[in-house]
Amino acid sequence: MRLSFRLRIALLSALLAGCALAGFAALTWWFVRDIRVQQLEADLAEQAGRESARRLPPGGWQQSEAALARTLGARNPAEMLLLVEDAAGAAVYRSAHWPTGADDKQFPWPPTPNPGPLARRIDPRMLPPPPGSLWVPRSGAEPPLEPTVAIASFRAEGIAWRAGLAVTPYSRVALAMSLAVVDADMAALRNSFLLAVPLALALIGLGSWLVAARALNPVRRLNASIRAVTAAGLDQRLAAHEQDREFEELTLAFNEMLGRLQKSFRQASRFSADAAHELKTPLAILQGQIEREINCADAGSRIQGVLSGILDEVRRLSAISRKLLLLAQADAAQLRLQLAPFDLSAALLALAEDTRMLAPTLQVSEDVPPGITISADGNLLLQILHNLVSNAIKYNVDGGWIRIAASCSLERATVTIANAAAGISAQDRERLFERFYRADRTRERRIDGVGLGLSLSRELARAHGGNLELEVQEDRSVQLRLTLPLISLSANSQT
Amino acid sequence: MKVLVVEDEAKIADFVCAGLREQGFTVEHCANGTEGFEHASRGGYDAIVLDIMLPGRDGLSVLKGLRKAGMATPVILLTARNELDDRIEGLALGADDYLAKPFFVEELIARLHALVRRVSGERQNVLAVGRLRLDRIAREVTWFEHAVDLTGREFNLIEYLMRSPGRVLTRTQILEHVWGYDFDPSTNVVDVCIQRIRKKIASLAADAESPIESVRGVGYRFRKPDASPE
Numbered sequence: 001m002r003l004s005f006r007l008r009i010a011l012l013s014a015l016l017a018g019c020a021l022a023g024f025a026a027l028t029w030w031f032v033r034d035i036r037v038q039q040l041e042a043d044l045a046e047q048a049g050r051e052s053a054r055r056l057p058p059g060g061w062q063q064s065e066a067a068l069a070r071t072l073g074a075r076n077p078a079e080m081l082l083l084v085e086d087a088a089g090a091a092v093y094r095s096a097h098w099p100t101g102a103d104d105k106q107f108p109w110p111p112t113p114n115p116g117p118l119a120r121r122i123d124p125r126m127l128p129p130p131p132g133s134l135w136v137p138r139s140g141a142e143p144p145l146e147p148t149v150a151i152a153s154f155r156a157e158g159i160a161w162r163a164g165l166a167v168t169p170y171s172r173v174a175l176a177m178s179l180a181v182v183d184a185d186m187a188a189l190r191n192s193f194l195l196a197v198p199l200a201l202a203l204i205g206l207g208s209w210l211v212a213a214r215a216l217n218p219v220r221r222l223n224a225s226i227r228a229v230t231a232a233g234l235d236q237r238l239a240a241h242e243q244d245r246e247f248e249e250l251t252l253a254f255n256e257m258l259g260r261l262q263k264s265f266r267q268a269s270r271f272s273a274d275a276a277h278e279l280k281t282p283l284a285i286l287q288g289q290i291e292r293e294i295n296c297a298d299a300g301s302r303i304q305g306v307l308s309g310i311l312d313e314v315r316r317l318s319a320i321s322r323k324l325l326l327l328a329q330a331d332a333a334q335l336r337l338q339l340a341p342f343d344l345s346a347a348l349l350a351l352a353e354d355t356r357m358l359a360p361t362l363q364v365s366e367d368v369p370p371g372i373t374i375s376a377d378g379n380l381l382l383q384i385l386h387n388l389v390s391n392a393i394k395y396n397v398d399g400g401w402i403r404i405a406a407s408c409s410l411e412r413a414t415v416t417i418a419n420a421a422a423g424i425s426a427q428d429r430e431r432l433f434e435r436f437y438r439a440d441r442t443r444e445r446r447i448d449g450v451g452l453g454l455s456l457s458r459e460l461a462r463a464h465g466g467n468l469e470l471e472v473q474e475d476r477s478v479q480l481r482l483t484l485p486l487i488s489l490s491a492n493s494q495t
Numbered sequence: 496m497k498v499l500v501v502e503d504e505a506k507i508a509d510f511v512c513a514g515l516r517e518q519g520f521t522v523e524h525c526a527n528g529t530e531g532f533e534h535a536s537r538g539g540y541d542a543i544v545l546d547i548m549l550p551g552r553d554g555l556s557v558l559k560g561l562r563k564a565g566m567a568t569p570v571i572l573l574t575a576r577n578e579l580d581d582r583i584e585g586l587a588l589g590a591d592d593y594l595a596k597p598f599f600v601e602e603l604i605a606r607l608h609a610l611v612r613r614v615s616g617e618r619q620n621v622l623a624v625g626r627l628r629l630d631r632i633a634r635e636v637t638w639f640e641h642a643v644d645l646t647g648r649e650f651n652l653i654e655y656l657m658r659s660p661g662r663v664l665t666r667t668q669i670l671e672h673v674w675g676y677d678f679d680p681s682t683n684v685v686d687v688c689i690q691r692i693r694k695k696i697a698s699l700a701a702d703a704e705s706p707i708e709s710v711r712g713v714g715y716r717f718r719k720p721d722a723s724p725e
Contacts (some may be wrong), residue, residue: 280575281504284597288510291599294713295517295663305712308665315667318597353646354674357687382675390682 006212013208014201021200025193032189036182037162043072044164045149048175051084052147052166061093072177075184081161081176087112087169101156104174110148110167152176218247226254234262265332279321287314323456326380330459337377337463344372344406344413344484347382351389352404359393363401372408375487380460384468385415387453388480392419395478413486416471418479432470433458457482496611497521497539501531501557502546502573507596511544514600518659520607528552532560535568542607546573547585555588562589569610571603599668605658622657625720627706629654638706641699648673649692652685656707661719663710689715 003011047068056064065082074080077097083104084093091104147166152174154161163176222238229236237258240251290311297304329335345368352366392402400420407414433454458468466484498520502508505526512522523540525531529551535543543561547554558570572585575596585593591613592606622629628637634650636643645653651673656664666685674684693705708718 280596281507284575285504285506285510287597288507288514288600291601291665291668292510292514294665299663299716300711300713302712304663304710308667308713311665312667314597315671350647353648354684357648357691358682358684360687379675386675 006209006216009212009215010205010209014205017204018197018201021197025197029186029189029193033182033186036185037179040072040177040179040182041151041162041164044162044175044177045151045166046164047072048164048166048173049147049149051082051175052168052171052173065093065095068175072181074177074181079178079181081163081174083172083174083176085172087171089172092171099156099159102154102161102176107152107154107163107165107174108150109165109172110150112167112169113146113148147173218244222247222251222254229258234258234265268328268332275325280318283314283318283321287311287318290314327456327459330456330463335459335463337380339375339377341373342376342378342381344374344376344381344415345370347385348404348406348415351385355389355393355402355404359396359402361399362393362396363399365401365403367403367405369406369408372406372413374413374484376464376484381464381484384457384460384482387457388415388417388482391453391480392417392478395419395421397422408486411486412466413484415482415484416479417482418477420476421478422476454480496541496607497523498542498544498607499523499525499531499534499540500544501525501528501535501549501554502544503527503549504546507546507573511600511603515604515607518604520604526550528554528557532557535561536564536566538566538568540568541611542569542571544571544573544603544607545590546575548575555584558585558588558590569614571606571610573598599671601659601662601664601668602672605655605672608658622654624657624660624717625706626703627653627657629657638696639700639703643692643695643699645692645695648688649695652688653692653707656715656717660717663713663716665714667714669714685714 051064051068054064061082061084065080066077068082069077069080072080077095081095081098081102082093083091083095083098085091085104147168149167150165152163152165154163154176160179161176162179163174166173166175225238229238237255238251240248240255290307294304294307294311297307326335348366348368352364352368355362355364389402389404396402397420402420403416403418405416405418454468461468461482461484464484466482468480468482471479471481496519498515500508500511500515500522502511502524503526508524508526512524515522523534525534528549531545531549532552535557545554545557549557552560554572558572561568561570569591570589572590572593573596574585574593591610594603594606620630620632622631626639629635629650631654636645636650636653652669655669655672669685670682673688689707689709693707696705704718706718708716710716
């Protein structure tokens, strides 16, 4: 199924916003983590430096380690390592859970600071006696010795560590923290992102959905105008200045298209007028000459009969071209009616008389009140009526019937012509008004008509402001109903 | 009766002029509008047959010019273009009648007669050929002084035949004149109608020869009385 434009806009906006948010979240996360790690490294270095200045008895380091773990925020003692070595590199204290993969010999120990006179500040009793040491500690006179510090990072037993290394002339301290501490904080941040981003996306999607609806409003308005134009006629134009600037162009383009359409309609209509002229002149010549030859030929001669037959065909040709022209005009809404009072009752009675003459075997009945006069184009209306009656005869059954009825209300006259029929299939019913369609499918020309009759009759009736409809009857009969306004407004037929 | 035919199509002009002359009209012909207008404005015609599509000056303009100059000569327009449009415009400009191409010369003659009759004040309300008399106003037909009771169609048919005795009229021509140009041309309504007229006439004077003669394979003609000067 094709998604609606509106839905696609909403989804696309959500997708774009999602990408942006995800990128932003990833960057933020990465920066925050970086800051946290740097912070940790700074803390480690500072603490290591501080530790390196302390002189503790062997058992004191363990307490110190526990205190450090609390200070640095380790969730359990295993997340922190402490190593204290003497100047010779022998471990004075090493955490019990020191991982096996961590080799302190490989640590990038910073260079030993020059003790200088400062070294004397340190109380030598706190330390194992440095071999070959020359200094004599004194108390109180010098500032404390600054250790050199460095940062190390290493992996051991699958865990990433950061270590602060501090070196003094008489000791080395490595204080390490597992990065799992940082990662735990980062996980909290990630979780808050995972909660916030989808929520934001949903809001953006909803917003775009609403905005798209607003954006589509002009299109909807335009659509409504276009529909109105199609129904109203090709000379209509949409008002461009009422639209937003973006849609003004579309409206102008549509108006241009209407113009072209109107032009080609005019050309088509012009063409049919020209074609009619071109056909009519040779037909007139043909007809006039044949007529003349018929009268010159010997009465009853063979050639006279032949010419008479040809004359019939010429008339048939004229009738077809005339009907096609009328249809073309009706299609282009160019049909002009010459309206005059028309005595419908008299015409129907004359038709009933004709029907009796034409089909003496059929039972013809009429129910026509006298004096129904309507305003119509007499020639065209007669054409409709003739067509209806001749169809009623043509598609009748042996010994069948035809009923011609008329009635009149305040506004409309209604003519119904019903006849017995050999049953019309549902398919034929629907296609009865199609051009060149004949229900018998044999195209036999026993009776005139190329199947334009009903289609043309309907167009002519509509041009009068009326209609021609097939009324659904029981199987064995057909009824056509012609409705006509008593006063035809020529406005609806003239463009 | 003098008629001016203004028609540029030579072949149409030929058979129109020939047909009119056969019926005793005096015919003059112009092949373009300018010339046609000059002839017509000189006057002296009983009727003018005017094509609309003409070289030089078109028919409607000629008609307009004539009416402006105060010429009231009856005009029949011949139209081939969009006949309905031209018809409206032509009638508005003062044409007396119109014929859409293609047309029958017989029909043109009938219209010319009717026009002239109308203009000259219904001179010929009564047609009489042989023993058949037809009163156009009262719509009565008598045969050997007996009134014939005819329906509307039957009256129109016999009137049409009586107008040109001795001339063969095809079924199509009759159909078109009496029933209208779009009546189903392959019906036998003409034959049926003729049969009924014949039967009605025969019932009044059984021994007399029927005035309507069949021309096999073609149509019918009104029997010309032998000694009729017409």
